Amino acid sequence: MSADAHPAAGTRLRxxxxxxxxxxxxxxxxxxxxxxxxxxxxxxAGFAILSAGALAAWRNRGAFGTLAALLGTTLLVALGLPLxxxxxxxxxxxVAEMAGDPAVQQALYLSIYAPLLAAFASVxxxxxxxxxxxxxxxxxxxxESLVDLPLVVPHSVAGLAVLFGFGQGGxxxxxxxxxxxxxxxxxMTFVSAPFAVxxxxxxxxxxxxxxxxxxxxxxxxRWETFxxxxxxxxxxxxxxxGVLSWARAVSEFGAVAIVAYSVxxxxxxxxxxxxxxxxxxxxxxxYLSAGLEESxxxxxxxxxxxxxxxxxxRTVAYDDEExxx
Amino acid sequence: MTLEIxxxxxxxxxxxxxxxxxxxxxVPDGETLVVLGxxxxxxxxxxxxxxxxxxxxxxxxxxxxxLTDAPPEDRxxxxxxxxxxxxxxxxxxxxxxxxxxxxxxxxxxxxLAEFGVSDLADRYPPTLSGGERQWVALARAxxxxxxxxLLDEPLSALDVPTRQTLREVLTDVLAxxxxxxxxxxxxxxxxxxxxxxxxxxxxxVQIGTPETVFERPESPFVARFTGANCLELDDGALAVxxxxxxxxxxxxxxxxxxxxxxxxxxxxxESPDFSAPVERVLHEEGRCLLALDVAGQGLDAYAPxxxxxxxxxxxxPHDRVTVLSE
Numbered sequence: 192m193s194a195d196a197h198p199a200a201g202t203r204l205r206x207x208x209x210x211x212x213x214x215x216x217x218x219x220x221x222x223x224x225x226x227x228x229x230x231x232x233x234x235x236a237g238f239a240i241l242s243a244g245a246l247a248a249w250r251n252r253g254a255f256g257t258l259a260a261l262l263g264t265t266l267l268v269a270l271g272l273p274l275x276x277x278x279x280x281x282x283x284x285x286v287a288e289m290a291g292d293p294a295v296q297q298a299l300y301l302s303i304y305a306p307l308l309a310a311f312a313s314v315x316x317x318x319x320x321x322x323x324x325x326x327x328x329x330x331x332x333x334x335e336s337l338v339d340l341p342l343v344v345p346h347s348v349a350g351l352a353v354l355f356g357f358g359q360g361g362x363x364x365x366x367x368x369x370x371x372x373x374x375x376x377x378x379m380t381f382v383s384a385p386f387a388v389x390x391x392x393x394x395x396x397x398x399x400x401x402x403x404x405x406x407x408x409x410x411x412x413r414w415e416t417f418x419x420x421x422x423x424x425x426x427x428x429x430x431x432x433g434v435l436s437w438a439r440a441v442s443e444f445g446a447v448a449i450v451a452y453s454v455x456x457x458x459x460x461x462x463x464x465x466x467x468x469x470x471x472x473x474x475x476x477x478y479l480s481a482g483l484e485e486s487x488x489x490x491x492x493x494x495x496x497x498x499x500x501x502x503x504x505r506t507v508a509y510d511d512e513e514x515x516x
Numbered sequence: 517m518t519l520e521i522x523x524x525x526x527x528x529x530x531x532x533x534x535x536x537x538x539x540x541x542x543v544p545d546g547e548t549l550v551v552l553g554x555x556x557x558x559x560x561x562x563x564x565x566x567x568x569x570x571x572x573x574x575x576x577x578x579x580x581x582x583l584t585d586a587p588p589e590d591r592x593x594x595x596x597x598x599x600x601x602x603x604x605x606x607x608x609x610x611x612x613x614x615x616x617x618x619x620x621x622x623x624x625x626x627x628l629a630e631f632g633v634s635d636l637a638d639r640y641p642p643t644l645s646g647g648e649r650q651w652v653a654l655a656r657a658x659x660x661x662x663x664x665x666l667l668d669e670p671l672s673a674l675d676v677p678t679r680q681t682l683r684e685v686l687t688d689v690l691a692x693x694x695x696x697x698x699x700x701x702x703x704x705x706x707x708x709x710x711x712x713x714x715x716x717x718x719x720x721v722q723i724g725t726p727e728t729v730f731e732r733p734e735s736p737f738v739a740r741f742t743g744a745n746c747l748e749l750d751d752g753a754l755a756v757x758x759x760x761x762x763x764x765x766x767x768x769x770x771x772x773x774x775x776x777x778x779x780x781x782x783x784x785x786e787s788p789d790f791s792a793p794v795e796r797v798l799h800e801e802g803r804c805l806l807a808l809d810v811a812g813q814g815l816d817a818y819a820p821x822x823x824x825x826x827x828x829x830x831x832x833p834h835d836r837v838t839v840l841s842e
Binding site for chain 2 (some may be wrong): 293399401402404405406407408409410411413415419420423424
């Protein structure tokens, strides 16, 4: 709905929705910058909450709508303000210096690369499972609980579980998991697989059974139906699951710190094997040894990198105006 | 090609009792068999079972070929769904051509032209109206030249004018085809059927030509569901205002109901059986449907115009009345 479709808004000001959103965003940015420059960033929190309430009142959303806007914005501010200030309070010189540090580069590289392997494992093995779960089978609820189990296991416990399960004296003595890439990917897969499985399952469930049946009656066998109907209709959901599990693996600290504190891996930019830490572990170390300033700079870099990749994937997957809506 | 269906299939849904569908039907070459039944009577499940989507006991064969263990793609049965089930990610032309990888199909553009919807060829299904979608779904099913058709209420989600047009086209399309057509709409059933099978709680309760099923129902259920009046008898006689009307109960051990279609109830005849108060008048195109009160029981009858009096004289022609036992 465009703003001018709203009768009350239309009588006061005729603006398109896009323009209105841009205007509000710009005002918020200016207010935030002003509050930071004045040395009172907390003042911005009040401004954001009150302006949301004023906006709701102006759009005639009533007492309930205005209250909802006030409370909702309070939560948004609690979530967003720390991140905004984390970025805003960095010393650009220090961030640039950190970005040039090979150790930081290796940590960031590892934190993109290892989660990618974990996401591939989660999606590759999770999609068939998701398909089975979407179709339903006896004992399905048990399997579903098992899939969700990593979500409730504390991450340090997950790390210990990986060590007990696959480490020395574990199920597969031939694998080395402690302080290895295998261990890191295993730990990441353990915590991130539920996201891939659940998203893919929802995607498969959203494909209407009758549409698949129609394909069968037209001559397509099970595999052809999957290839030509189910997969094209579900791939966005599967990709979303992959991105979620990748993001979850990037953010993993506890399990990785226990299983693979520091690992050796082939570092493509230098064409040689190097030893580095997963960025969240690296940031924690920097915080302990060098303090808030340095760790904040690296954190900003990791945040920017993750956000950039996330936005890129979203753009590729969803800004597809061609084809069916 | 003759389609022989002799199946028993059991279904269990969460929170519901076990439901069983039983059918023993033979659809001769070129016949359209309409399976008529209320919602939840198992008619769609029956169709899906025949198409190969549910486990079942018994056998299904088409032109002598045993289909019982054949996967859906090898049965040669075309399926038209109530909710169209088009591929939303493919254009209309791609939808119609979908079966081309597995069959020698009819030209999609020719089919679309035949149905007068050539202009939709490059559109995507989500942008089409319900009627347009069903044209495409029908073209898609026809494209692969199936040996027989299964149609699951293809008209029921459409508005009335669209439904009428599509019904006429379906009559032509299915004229020489073997088809099982499932619906709850008796008008559609009467218009399309060579034979009608009435289904109730998973069982076929009556099967016959539309005339037989509509004019001579074998049970009060069939009478009511096909739109006939069904009145309770007391010891073979109908209580009417000022007396009792007796009917021949020949061949019926204990006549408990009588059935007569509203269009056969005669109003203001020369020698009326009884008179009945008019409860309601429903105006239809070119006629009125009167709801009459016959000693506490409802009786529908058609009149060319609204009655002038509050009571009408009624005759129930004996040759149009069917006496039923429960």
